[in-house]
Amino acid sequence: MTLDRRWILFAASLAVIAAFFVLREHWQHALGLAPYLLLLACPLMHLFHGHGGHRHGAGEHGAKTGGLT
Known part of the structure; x- marks a missing residue:
């Protein structure tokens, strides 16, 4: 472990x-701030x-291929 990592860990x-x-x-006092911290989050x-985490695969929202044609 390097010296810098030791200082960071310390x-x-x-x-x-x-x-x-x-x-x-x-x-x-900390519990009194909890609702405000939740709103700030x-x-x-x-x-x-x-909103980058809402991506889905193309096949999930498209037409189903196993149904009637």
Whole structure:
């Protein structure tokens, strides 16, 4: 493991530990923000993902080939 990855892993570990203690002390405040974070997630998903995930194969919406002709 390179030195850079070790620092990233160390910083991520510290962030998780800090988030645990902050949420432990301020859980009621965090739950009060949950509905707003859910509403904020919708425009952020459209900003970063868009509507590109709705593609289907051409055969799914076309005429069925096994039916009566």
